[in-house]
Amino acid sequence: MKRETLINAALLLGLLLVPLWAYVTDEPFTITLATKVAILALAGVGLNIALGLGGLVSLGHAAFFGIGGYAMGILASHAQSYTPLMESPFLIEGTKSMPVIWVTAILASALAALVIGTLSLRTSGVYFIMITLAFGQMLFFFAISWPAYGGEDGLSIYVRNGFPGMNTLDPIQFFALCFALLLAALWFSHRLANAPFGLALNAARQSPARVETVGLSPFHLRLIAFIISGAITGLAGALFADLNRFVSPNMLSWQTSGEIMIFIILGGVGRLCGPVAGAALFIALEHFLGGLSEFWHIWLGLLLLLVVLFARGGLIGVLAGRQVAHD
Amino acid sequence: MTDPVLATHNISKQFGALKASDDISLTLRPGEIHAIIGPNGAGKSTLIAQICGTLAPDSGRVELMGRDVTALTTRARAQAGLGRTFQISALAMEDTVLQNALLGALGARGGAFAMFRRALSDTNLRDVAMMALERVGLADEASMRTSDLSHGQRRQLEVAIALTLNPKAFVMDEPMAGMGAEGSAKMTGLLDELRKEAPILLVEHDMDAVFALADRLSVLVYGRIIATGSVSEIRANKDVQQAYLGEDA
Ligand SMILES: Nc1ncnc2c1ncn2[C@@H]1O[C@H](COP(=O)(O)OP(=O)(O)OP(=O)(O)O)[C@@H](O)[C@H]1O
Numbered sequence: 308m309k310r311e312t313l314i315n316a317a318l319l320l321g322l323l324l325v326p327l328w329a330y331v332t333d334e335p336f337t338i339t340l341a342t343k344v345a346i347l348a349l350a351g352v353g354l355n356i357a358l359g360l361g362g363l364v365s366l367g368h369a370a371f372f373g374i375g376g377y378a379m380g381i382l383a384s385h386a387q388s389y390t391p392l393m394e395s396p397f398l399i400e401g402t403k404s405m406p407v408i409w410v411t412a413i414l415a416s417a418l419a420a421l422v423i424g425t426l427s428l429r430t431s432g433v434y435f436i437m438i439t440l441a442f443g444q445m446l447f448f449f450a451i452s453w454p455a456y457g458g459e460d461g462l463s464i465y466v467r468n469g470f471p472g473m474n475t476l477d478p479i480q481f482f483a484l485c486f487a488l489l490l491a492a493l494w495f496s497h498r499l500a501n502a503p504f505g506l507a508l509n510a511a512r513q514s515p516a517r518v519e520t521v522g523l524s525p526f527h528l529r530l531i532a533f534i535i536s537g538a539i540t541g542l543a544g545a546l547f548a549d550l551n552r553f554v555s556p557n558m559l560s561w562q563t564s565g566e567i568m569i570f571i572i573l574g575g576v577g578r579l580c581g582p583v584a585g586a587a588l589f590i591a592l593e594h595f596l597g598g599l600s601e602f603w604h605i606w607l608g609l610l611l612l613l614v615v616l617f618a619r620g621g622l623i624g625v626l627a628g629r630q631v632a633h634d
Numbered sequence: 635m636t637d638p639v640l641a642t643h644n645i646s647k648q649f650g651a652l653k654a655s656d657d658i659s660l661t662l663r664p665g666e667i668h669a670i671i672g673p674n675g676a677g678k679s680t681l682i683a684q685i686c687g688t689l690a691p692d693s694g695r696v697e698l699m700g701r702d703v704t705a706l707t708t709r710a711r712a713q714a715g716l717g718r719t720f721q722i723s724a725l726a727m728e729d730t731v732l733q734n735a736l737l738g739a740l741g742a743r744g745g746a747f748a749m750f751r752r753a754l755s756d757t758n759l760r761d762v763a764m765m766a767l768e769r770v771g772l773a774d775e776a777s778m779r780t781s782d783l784s785h786g787q788r789r790q791l792e793v794a795i796a797l798t799l800n801p802k803a804f805v806m807d808e809p810m811a812g813m814g815a816e817g818s819a820k821m822t823g824l825l826d827e828l829r830k831e832a833p834i835l836l837v838e839h840d841m842d843a844v845f846a847l848a849d850r851l852s853v854l855v856y857g858r859i860i861a862t863g864s865v866s867e868i869r870a871n872k873d874v875q876q877a878y879l880g881e882d883a
Pocket residue numbers: 649652654672673674675676677678679680681721
């Protein structure tokens with residue numbers, strides 16, 4: 308545990324220092340890259356609760372990421388065009404306020420996770436993977452065929468949304484917000500893993516029969532984990548859309564689900580900071596290899612293969628060794 | 635006579651052409667150890683699965699404390715007071731021994747939805763878990779990873795988890811399977827004490843243990859109970875000698 312804590316701290320410190328250095332040397336693009344890492348890591352922290360702790364291989368987390376993105380896009384686009392979302396039975400107006408957008412994104416994706424989870428958690432294994440994938444694809448095609456919000460072209464907003472007391476247009480300040488949310492999510496997920504809930508969820512992954520025999524319900528544990536997981540990934544989606552000032556069906560595509568899962572596998576499944584390491588590695592590869600060749604995904608694939616074959620604990624596993632059972 | 639804690643009434647279960655349970659009626663009375671013996675494949679584990687709710691009988695009823703629990707889930711039966719141990723250990727292998735015991739304590743408490751408190755800092759839970767580990771002799775192994783336990787120690791942990799539930803009745807499927815002589819003797823001593831807390835329905839192949847412990851014995855052959863009685867009655871029973879005890883009776 309000691310060693311992994313140290314590695315996690317170093318990793319997070321690195322993620323903080325890079326954009327600070329970029330700020331000092333005036334390289335806003337690097338700050339944006341770091342922001343992207345923080346946001347994608349946050350999406351991974353969400354998925355890791357379902358995947359790492361709960362053993363739920365969801366290939367549909369893009370649904371939550373995209374719902375968060377569209378929560379931002381829809382609210383902000385109504386605010387910038389001064390048209391209400393709806394007038395009856397009661398008036399709902401758009402907003403450019405990040406806190407309101409975040410809460411909306413969290414609630415909307417939690418609700419979606421409740422529905423998807425209730426239906427898909429009755430199954431397991433490949434069926435679960437396929438059903439979550441199917442739900443993701445349904446939302447993807449729904450977004451494409453919904454002209455009111457841009458359809459295939461997606462939705463742009465002119466200016467980044469605001470946060471009380473901060474200038475979110477300043478890259479370093481927006482990074483600070485994203486980084487703070489990442490830290491909060493990491494803290495929460497750490498607490499969760501060590502709480503009775505995490506203990507039971509973790510046991511349900513390893514031996515569902517045991518969990519039932521002590522009178523607990525694996526289904527309820529997993530459903531709650533899935534909802535929390537979806538909500539965090541949804542929040543990341545809202546931030547991601549805000550970073551790009553753009554949301555499109557792409558955020559809902561199965562490739563997005565796959566990428567979020569890749570962060571976790573690269574970084575270490577079930578490791579607290581696995582998604583941070585994975586997202587950082589992913590963005591670094593995309594940035595450096597992507598600059599050299601259009602086909603950088605080949606190298607990513609190769610790396611993924613190596614990790615799966617030789618380093619099941621991912622990057623964190625290689626650095627910190629075998630997972631110590633939570634304390 | 636006192637009312638039984640646990641009873642099955644005419645339980646039958648068919649797997650294709652195989653009658654795994656054939657009209658099984660048995661009772662478990664307060665304070666007793668009722669052992670079920672029978673050759674491999676006789677249907678002992680199948681019977682236990684039906685008692686604990688992982689398998690639904692084709693017909694017949696299961697009663698716990700006089701209440702019909704046939705329609706209840708495994709989970710509800712556990713909450714109603716069934717403490718089961720598995721023939722093949724069902725444990726969270728990546729977790730520590732203590733964490734496995736804590737899981738039982740959580741179940742006994744009736745829920746695991748606390749999300750912020752550290753499970754290990756909850757002294758109530760921890761006390762229940764540690765007490766159970768101490769009783770089965772695993773206190774020193776509490777912080778070991780469960781997968782590093784020996785086979786016999788895993789059997790002990792199974793019993794410890796059942797203990798944390800503080801059940802009305804224990805249902806144990808071969809708790810001594812694969813244990814050495816010393817381990818079996820220790821487990822025999824433990825079960826002997828446990829019956830004072832809750833009666834035990836005990837499936838076991840270890841005849842020394844069975845004869846030492848059982849107040850009553852039922853012999854299951856091809857899904858049917860061919861005899862029930864005290865140890866001496868069963869030893870004297872001709873059908874049983876023929877069907878099962880044959881060589882060593
Ligand atoms: N789910 C199932 N489907 C089909 N047949 C089954 C099933 N479960 C058990 N059986 C069969 O039912 C019979 C009884 O099995 P069971 O496991 O209850 O025996 P047992 O008395 O516990 O044996 P052992 O002493 O080896 O543990 C066996 O022939 C087994 O193959």
